[in-house]
Amino acid sequence: MSTGTAAPATKALQDEFNPFLSMAKGFDTAANHLKLDEGIRDVLRMPDRELTVNVPVLMDNNRVKVFTGYRVQHNTLRGPAKGGIRFAPEVNIDEVRALSAWMTWKCSVVNVPFGGGKGGVICDPREMSQRELERLTRGYTVAIMDILGPDRDVPAPDMNTNEQTMAWIMDTYSMHARRTTTAVVTGKPLNIGGSKGRREATGRGVMISANEALKMAGMRPENTRVVVQGAGNVGGLGALLMHREGYRIVSLSDMYGFIHNPRGLDMPAVLAYLKANGRLEGFPEADYAPTTPGHVPQLELDCDLIVPAATENQITSINADKIKARVIVEGANGPTTGVASDILDSRGIIVVPDILANAGGVTVSYFEWVQDRMGYFWTEEIVNSRLEQIMVQSFGAVRATAEQYGVPLRTGAYILAIDRVASVYRMRGLSA
Amino acid sequence: MDHTTRETIGTLPSVPTLDEETPFRTMMASFDEAARILGLDEQEYLVLRKSDREIAVSVPARMDDGSFRVIDGYRVQHNMGLGPFLGPVRLSSDLRIEELRALAAWMTWKCAVLGVPFGGAAGGIKVDRASLSRSELERVVRRWTASLLGDIGGERDVLAPEFSSEEDVMAWALDTISEHERVTANPAVTGKPEALGGSAGYHDAVAQGLRIITRLAAARQGLDPSCLDVVIQGAGTVGGNLARVLHAEGHRIVGLSDVQTSLFSPAGLDIPALLAYRAEHGRLPASVSGVRSLDPAQFLEQPCHVLAPCAVANAIHAENAERIQAALVIEGAHGPTTPGADEILGRRGIPVVPDILANGGNVVVSYFEWVQNRTGFKWLGDVVDARLRRMLREAWDAVLEVQEEHDTSLRMAAHILAVRRVAAADHARGIYA
Numbered sequence: 119m120s121t122g123t124a125a126p127a128t129k130a131l132q133d134e135f136n137p138f139l140s141m142a143k144g145f146d147t148a149a150n151h152l153k154l155d156e157g158i159r160d161v162l163r164m165p166d167r168e169l170t171v172n173v174p175v176l177m178d179n180n181r182v183k184v185f186t187g188y189r190v191q192h193n194t195l196r197g198p199a200k201g202g203i204r205f206a207p208e209v210n211i212d213e214v215r216a217l218s219a220w221m222t223w224k225c226s227v228v229n230v231p232f233g234g235g236k237g238g239v240i241c242d243p244r245e246m247s248q249r250e251l252e253r254l255t256r257g258y259t260v261a262i263m264d265i266l267g268p269d270r271d272v273p274a275p276d277m278n279t280n281e282q283t284m285a286w287i288m289d290t291y292s293m294h295a296r297r298t299t300t301a302v303v304t305g306k307p308l309n310i311g312g313s314k315g316r317r318e319a320t321g322r323g324v325m326i327s328a329n330e331a332l333k334m335a336g337m338r339p340e341n342t343r344v345v346v347q348g349a350g351n352v353g354g355l356g357a358l359l360m361h362r363e364g365y366r367i368v369s370l371s372d373m374y375g376f377i378h379n380p381r382g383l384d385m386p387a388v389l390a391y392l393k394a395n396g397r398l399e400g401f402p403e404a405d406y407a408p409t410t411p412g413h414v415p416q417l418e419l420d421c422d423l424i425v426p427a428a429t430e431n432q433i434t435s436i437n438a439d440k441i442k443a444r445v446i447v448e449g450a451n452g453p454t455t456g457v458a459s460d461i462l463d464s465r466g467i468i469v470v471p472d473i474l475a476n477a478g479g480v481t482v483s484y485f486e487w488v489q490d491r492m493g494y495f496w497t498e499e500i501v502n503s504r505l506e507q508i509m510v511q512s513f514g515a516v517r518a519t520a521e522q523y524g525v526p527l528r529t530g531a532y533i534l535a536i537d538r539v540a541s542v543y544r545m546r547g548l549s550a
Numbered sequence: 551m552d553h554t555t556r557e558t559i560g561t562l563p564s565v566p567t568l569d570e571e572t573p574f575r576t577m578m579a580s581f582d583e584a585a586r587i588l589g590l591d592e593q594e595y596l597v598l599r600k601s602d603r604e605i606a607v608s609v610p611a612r613m614d615d616g617s618f619r620v621i622d623g624y625r626v627q628h629n630m631g632l633g634p635f636l637g638p639v640r641l642s643s644d645l646r647i648e649e650l651r652a653l654a655a656w657m658t659w660k661c662a663v664l665g666v667p668f669g670g671a672a673g674g675i676k677v678d679r680a681s682l683s684r685s686e687l688e689r690v691v692r693r694w695t696a697s698l699l700g701d702i703g704g705e706r707d708v709l710a711p712e713f714s715s716e717e718d719v720m721a722w723a724l725d726t727i728s729e730h731e732r733v734t735a736n737p738a739v740t741g742k743p744e745a746l747g748g749s750a751g752y753h754d755a756v757a758q759g760l761r762i763i764t765r766l767a768a769a770r771q772g773l774d775p776s777c778l779d780v781v782i783q784g785a786g787t788v789g790g791n792l793a794r795v796l797h798a799e800g801h802r803i804v805g806l807s808d809v810q811t812s813l814f815s816p817a818g819l820d821i822p823a824l825l826a827y828r829a830e831h832g833r834l835p836a837s838v839s840g841v842r843s844l845d846p847a848q849f850l851e852q853p854c855h856v857l858a859p860c861a862v863a864n865a866i867h868a869e870n871a872e873r874i875q876a877a878l879v880i881e882g883a884h885g886p887t888t889p890g891a892d893e894i895l896g897r898r899g900i901p902v903v904p905d906i907l908a909n910g911g912n913v914v915v916s917y918f919e920w921v922q923n924r925t926g927f928k929w930l931g932d933v934v935d936a937r938l939r940r941m942l943r944e945a946w947d948a949v950l951e952v953q954e955e956h957d958t959s960l961r962m963a964a965h966i967l968a969v970r971r972v973a974a975a976d977h978a979r980g981i982y983a
Contacts, residue, residue: 256982293982298705310979494921
């Protein structure tokens with residue numbers, strides 16, 4: 119996994135920048151609060167099942183190349199495993215394992231009936247043709263097919279996989295099973311069982327989380343200046359939705375730099391410009407500054423709310439003291455290091471943690487699975503209103519847990535998530 | 551039974567009028583044109599022109615007198631890009647696989663236009679049901695079903711009736727599948743009796759669909775969609791039900807006909823009385839006081855807002871198209887407008903809402919039945935009505951969007967939409983293996 123723009127120089131920073139150590143820290147803190155005994159901790163720490171497959175693929179040059187792939191099912195106590203499949207050269211079993219655990223907690227926080235899973239294939243998609251990617255996807259699907267299924271394990275898109283990849287998985291599974299099985303995978307195109315509202319789901323969840331966080335802080339969208347890091351499906355669409363909600367978006371970044379206008383950005387115009395030009399640089403009604411490695415000045419701007427929606431390790435021990443916002447809503451996974459988290463807590467900054475704030479995506483994935491199972495598809499309004507209901511409810515549950523234990527929201531979210539899984543474990547018992 | 555009579559009584563209306571020799575080719579002609587307009591890759595379109603799978607089975611059945619008959623059975627599955635297959639089961643002594651091929655493809659396009667997640671199929675048994683006793687028929691249907699077990703089912707290929715009178719056939723097919731699979735396989739069959747999981751609203755579905763589409767089309771023409779003067783050709787399952795639901799909604803049915811009689815009254819007909827008479831006597835009354843009985847040839851040419859041909863194919867043709875005085879034509883029957891008439895009406899600015907979009911209410915409610923069976927939760931009648939409205943409105947909006955994009959007739963727009971949707975699904979799924 120890439121470690122973001124700021125490269126860690128020391129061992130201490132390397133540990134701080136390991137998002138999985140951050141997550142393990144979150145888990146341990148929460149488990150201590152819950153006074154979980156060692157046995158349950160081990161059950162919840164270790165994946166239920168890890169599958170490694172070697173997939174031979176006929177390449178365009180007529181040579182066979184073997185790709186190694188993984189599928190890890192961390193926990194299926196609350197339902198079928200759920201989690202993305204990524205294609206990347208740096209995929210490794212440790213990362214897939216950690217990400218699968220992350221999915222267990224995320225699904226539990228928003229109370230969708232899934233456990234956690236994750237998959238990956240070691241490959242470099244930039245070096246492969248569409249035909250090769252299709253054959254790889256189909257081969258990988260067949261290889262892990264025994265543990266897949268709407269009631270077993272439901273993959274989704276992740277790094278370097280998309281709607282098209284999901285369509286191939288759906289087709290391969292359906293042809294093998296000799297029945298149309300749309301519910302085996304989510305994130306599909308609309309015409310073969312996808313859900314309306316999925317593309318903007320994570321951004322919408324971020325917006326709803328921000329609304330709820332403002333209520334906690336006694337703030338109002340109209341008086342809230344927002345810095346958004348990232349201009350993709352989460353940052354860009356999240357900023358657009360927040361703009362419509364009345365927030366003043368003062369800064370937005372892409373991978374090259376950020377634009378800034380203290381009077382507020384006209385988000386539809388910004389996104390139109392980005393679409394036309396491929397980058398934010400040059401947008402007329404704002405200042406621009408390029409990103410420099412190891413330094414994230416955008417996050418130190420004068421503002422009330424930050425949405426880090428780009429990549430991990432953006433708020434660290436280096437810059438946590440300089441954050442001026444009162445509220446942070448984590449659109450990305452792991453944007454705040456554990457050390458930075460403690461600093462922000464001690465400064466009284468409200469942080470809505472990733473496993474809550476960016477769970478809009480998995481929630482609409484859940485909706486897609488539900489719609490596929492019944493075969494009836496909801497209107498966009500229904501998808502959006504049900505998403506809002508789940509996000510608001512989950513935020514309330516996390517906040518109540520945090521208040522009950524006297525801890526920040528992040529620890530509250532982990533306590534809630536782990537307690538839900540642990541209580542199912544106690545009810546179901548050991549099957550044999 | 552020929553195609554035209556079949557169209558007048560069917561609740562799952564079948565294919566447009568077909569050339570006897572090449573039914574598939576005549577049905578596909580307009581879709582070939584749609585693919586050309588879309589600029590579809592030739593190889594991709596070839597996949598859409600052929601059936602995915604054609605199954606022929608021999609159905610041996612014991613007759614009541616102890617003898618055996620071996621009967622031909624078929625199931626043609628056209629394209630599964632959008633989902634499991636869905637299509638009728640036709641019982642006919644002159645059944646040919648060519649006509650099933652055309653019917654299966656027609657179902658693919660119809661499902662695509664209506665936005666229901668199915669591909670098209672059609673099957674049949676080459677037998678005249680009147681020649682069999684009830685127990686013989688049951689054995690034939692069960693054996694035909696058993697022969698196809700590996701290829702049908704709720705997520706493979708869903709069977710539907712061709713006429714509502716075939717509820718019994720559907721029930722036997724469902725029972726056979728369920729017994730073999732040792733599960734209650736309700737979603738494998740639609741058009742079932744309500745006691746076996748059939749949907750509310752199935753029997754009126756075609757008429758309700760026509761009503762909804764009529765209102766949408768009338769509003770677009772600037773007519774008041776709550777008060778229309780309507781001429782309906784045909785008083786059977788489609789036309790009669792349409793007259794009933796439109797009359798109940800407050801529209802004025804100024805003309806209604808059946809094979810024997812064509813009644814016209816600018817003040818509006820007393821529909822409940824006429825339908826009651828027809829239910830009792832099997833035909834409309836020859837004369838009604840204060841109402842003109844017209845020559846059938848003139849019937850379609852009377853002034854009205856909406857003309858709904860719900861009886862035979864080719865009712866509106868090049869000879870009478872110039873004299874049509876309606877603001878709007880809604881095709882309740884299959885292929886009631888010839889291509890020549892289409893052109894004339896188009897030139898005169900009279901929109902024709904095509905059969906594929908207008909008379910598919912039963913396909914949508916078949917789909918609802920399948921959804922209800924999958925979830926195990928039965929919808930109330932008004933939920934079915936509301937969702938039927940939603941589906942048809944979305945289909946209507948999608949067709950209008952294509953019409954504007956390609957500046958063409960509603961019919962061609964619907965056909966383009968169908969080909970585009972199926973091709974997109976096939977493209978996304980790619981070629982397996």
